[in-house]
Each structure stands twice: as structure tokens, then as C-alpha cells.
Amino acid sequence: MKKNLKRVIWAVVFIGLIFMAGFAYFVYTSVFTSNTAFNNEEAHVYIPTGASFSDVLTELRPLLKNDVSFEAVANRKKYPANIKPGHFIIKKGMNNNDIVNAIRIGNTPIKVKFNNQERLENLAGHLSRQLEADSLSLLNAMKDASFLQESGFTEASAIGMYIPNTYEMYWNMSPDGFTEKMLEEYNRFWNASRNQKAKSIGLTRDQVMSLAAVVQKETAKEEERPRVAGLYMNRINKGMMLQADPTVIFAKKHSEGDFDQVIKRVLYKDLENPSLYNTYKHVGVPPGPITMPDISSIDAVLNYEKHDYLYMVANVKDFGYHKFAKSLAQHNRNRQEYVRWINSQGVNR
Known part of the structure; x- marks a missing residue:
């Protein structure tokens, strides 16, 4: 009888040890061994605001070797009740414990880049492809009347x-x-430094930005921008109209509400557009930037080249650059060369 009891006890102990070993192995493999299934050094996970645990699993599943073990660890760590939105980085070789920690507390900033956009609408659309927020929400925030008033902007200058x-x-x-x-x-x-430079040339921040946008549109050559800015500053200081073709193009688009149209040639009738953006009709800079100027264009205005040029036209012998003139007679000669060239290209609009 005693022998049978001992056998039963040893059998129970043995089974218990096997169970404990199995459980320990399960815990070890679930928590401490690698559970990533990608070959890159890291994977980027984007968890949207209001996401459920099911949404998170859908996002993670392609990155995991075993989603069941991950779910078990996540539940054990009470992650489903504490889901955080954001951008998270999972590194190759992470175990389930590390992965849960990474998506719970590792919201990582991203690099957001934008270039020269003509309007807030274009900017909002561009940003919506990089951020969680949609374009309409971004645009509404950009045009919010209270925000603009408090920050000193108008919708045109924003x-x-x-x-x-x-x-x-x-x-x-x-x-x-x-x-x-x-x-x-x-x-x-x-x-x-920049504020002082703007003051020294007699322009406000908004005026610098508006003029820099014209410079930006006039030339893609950074080294030419200080010279172009100097030409327009000469006109401003003499009380002359800027007469910048890019402002005429913007005025046409703005007046017609069509910013998708492509205009390669400014016509005489376009110069009669009464829009405040048309610098052939109004003295001074436009009421707001006609594009988002680069830093190089802004600094070109603040550090404009000192010279006597008042006119310029595209240089058809050195594309991308311009021919500058101090007198109208010289400018007309340069302009005739440009007109002959553009006519030869068959550009009518």
C-alpha cells in the first residue's frame, strides 16, 4: 500500500515538473524570445487615435512570427486597456515584452517635410499624407479666425x-x-538678426515674405535671388510697381478660382486684372505670398544685392537665368530677344 502511494506521489510530482517545465518554456518563448518576422533593422508602426486592440493586431500581424503569443503577453500586461496612438518603432529581434513596451510608451517623432505650396489648401493636402490628421481638419486649423488674429496673420498672409x-x-x-x-x-x-534686417530695409515681416515669394517664383537659381530681390527693392524705393509676371499668373488663378491651370505665357489682357495680387496694377507687394518662399529667397530679400537694375527678362541663351537692365531702352532690346524666342516655340498661353 505504501509503495503504491509513493508511486502515485512521484507520478504527481513528475507530471507537475513536466507541467511546470512546459509552462516555463511557454512563458520563456512567449515573453523572452524574438518574435519579429521582418528582415530590416526596424519596422514602423502607426496606431491611429481610437484604435482597438483588434486594429493594433491587424497592424502588427505581418511583423510577427506568432501573433497568439503576442496577444497573450499583451493581455497579461493589460495593454488592450491602455492603447496609445502614434508612430512606434519595433526593432528586429524584439521579444513580445519589448514589443508591448515599444507600442505603449515609445511614440516616436517623425520628420515632416513640405516645399513651396501656392495655397493653404495645397499645404494641407501635402501634410495629410504625412500626418494622421486629414486635410480638411488641417485646413480648418490653418484658417481658424481666432488663431490668425492672435498670431497676427490674415488669411492672405497666413x-x-x-x-x-x-x-x-x-x-x-x-x-x-x-x-x-x-x-x-x-x-x-x-x-x-532677421527682424533687424527687415526693419533696416523698411519692410515688415509680412512684406518680406510676400516679396520673397515673388523672388522665389521669378528664379530657381539661388545665386541669382539676391540680385532679383535687389531689383524689386529698387522699384519699391522709387515708388514703381513691381510688374512681376508671377503675380499676374497668381492673380488670374485666384480670380478664376482655378489653381490647376498651367500658364506659360502672360498675355496683355492678363495685365488688366484688377486683383490686388496683380503688381502691374498696384504699387507695393501683394497682400500675401503667392507661394511659400524658401529660406534662401527670404534671406535674399533681407540681404539683397545693391545695384541699379530696374528691369529683367529671361535669358534665352542661359536658361534659368535672367538679363538685367538699368534702362527701359536696354530692357526692350533684351525683351525683344525673349519674345522672338518664345514665339519660335509656339507658346501661346
Whole structure:
């Protein structure tokens, strides 16, 4: 009888040890062994605001060797009740414990980049492809009347607040958070040195941005921008109209509400457009930027080249650059060369 009891006890102990070993192995493989199924050094995971655990699993499943073990660990760590939105990085070789920690507390900023956009609408659309927020939400935040008034912008000048560059921010940043951040970046850009330079040339920040946008549209050659800016500053200081063709093109698009049209040639009838953006009709800079100027264009205005040029026209012998003139007679000679060339190309609009 005693022998049978001992056998039963040893059998129970043995089975218990096997069970414990199996459980330990399960815990070890579930928690501490690698569960990544990708070959790159890291994978990027985007968890949207309001996501459920099922949504998270759908996002992670292609990256995991075993989603069942991940789910078990996530439940054990109570992750389904504490899901955080954002951009998270999972590194190759991470175990389930590391993965849960990464998507719970590792919201990582992304690099957001934008270039020269003509309107806030274009900018919002461009940003919506990089951030969680949709274009309409971003546009509404950019045009919010209270925000514009408090920050000192109008709807026309507001695009000047967004200086083309690469910025670090959170993917799930709210639209209002985005505009606040960009206002901070704008004020940081306008440091004491730039503010002093604007004052010394007699322009406000908004006027500098509007003129820089014209310079941006006139020439793609960074080295030529200070000379172009100097030409327009000469005109401003003499009380002359800028007579910049890019402003006529923008005025036409703005007046007709069609920014998709492609205009390669300005016609005489376009010069009669009464729009405030048309610098053939109105003295001074446009009421707002006709595009988002690069930093190089802004600094070209603030550090414009000193010279006596008042006119310029595209140089058909050195494409991308311009021929500059001090007198109207000289300009007309340069212009005739350009007109002959463009007519030879058959460009009518």
C-alpha cells in the first residue's frame, strides 16, 4: 500500500515538473524570445487615435512570427486597456515584452517635410499624407479666425507662416497642435538678426515674405535671388510697381478660382486684372505670398544685392537665368530677344 502511494506521489510530482517545465518554456518563448518576422533593422508602426486592440493586431500581424503569443503577453500586461496612438518603432529581434513596451510608451517623432505650396489648401493636402490628421481638419486649423488674429496673420498672409523645411513632430499631433508648433518655428526663424534686417530695409515681416515669394517664383537659381530681390527693392524705393509676371499668373488663378491651370505665357489682357495680387496694377507687394518662399529667397530679400537694375527678362541663351537692365531702352532690346524666342516655340498661353 505504501509503495503504491509513493508511486502515485512521484507520478504527481513528475507530471507537475513536466507541467511546470512546459509552462516555463511557454512563458520563456512567449515573453523572452524574438518574435519579429521582418528582415530590416526596424519596422514602423502607426496606431491611429481610437484604435482597438483588434486594429493594433491587424497592424502588427505581418511583423510577427506568432501573433497568439503576442496577444497573450499583451493581455497579461493589460495593454488592450491602455492603447496609445502614434508612430512606434519595433526593432528586429524584439521579444513580445519589448514589443508591448515599444507600442505603449515609445511614440516616436517623425520628420515632416513640405516645399513651396501656392495655397493653404495645397499645404494641407501635402501634410495629410504625412500626418494622421486629414486635410480638411488641417485646413480648418490653418484658417481658424481666432488663431490668425492672435498670431497676427490674415488669411492672405497666413501661408507665410509655414517656411519650407523639415520639421520633427509627432505623427498623431492634432491640427491645432500643428499650427501652434509652426507658429513657434516661424517666430524662432524670425530671430533678432532677421527682424533687424527687415526693419533696416523698411519692410515688415509680412512684406518680406510676400516679396520673397515673388523672388522665389521669378528664379530657381539661388545665386541669382539676391540680385532679383535687389531689383524689386529698387522699384519699391522709387515708388514703381513691381510688374512681376508671377503675380499676374497668381492673380488670374485666384480670380478664376482655378489653381490647376498651367500658364506659360502672360498675355496683355492678363495685365488688366484688377486683383490686388496683380503688381502691374498696384504699387507695393501683394497682400500675401503667392507661394511659400524658401529660406534662401527670404534671406535674399533681407540681404539683397545693391545695384541699379530696374528691369529683367529671361535669358534665352542661359536658361534659368535672367538679363538685367538699368534702362527701359536696354530692357526692350533684351525683351525683344525673349519674345522672338518664345514665339519660335509656339507658346501661346
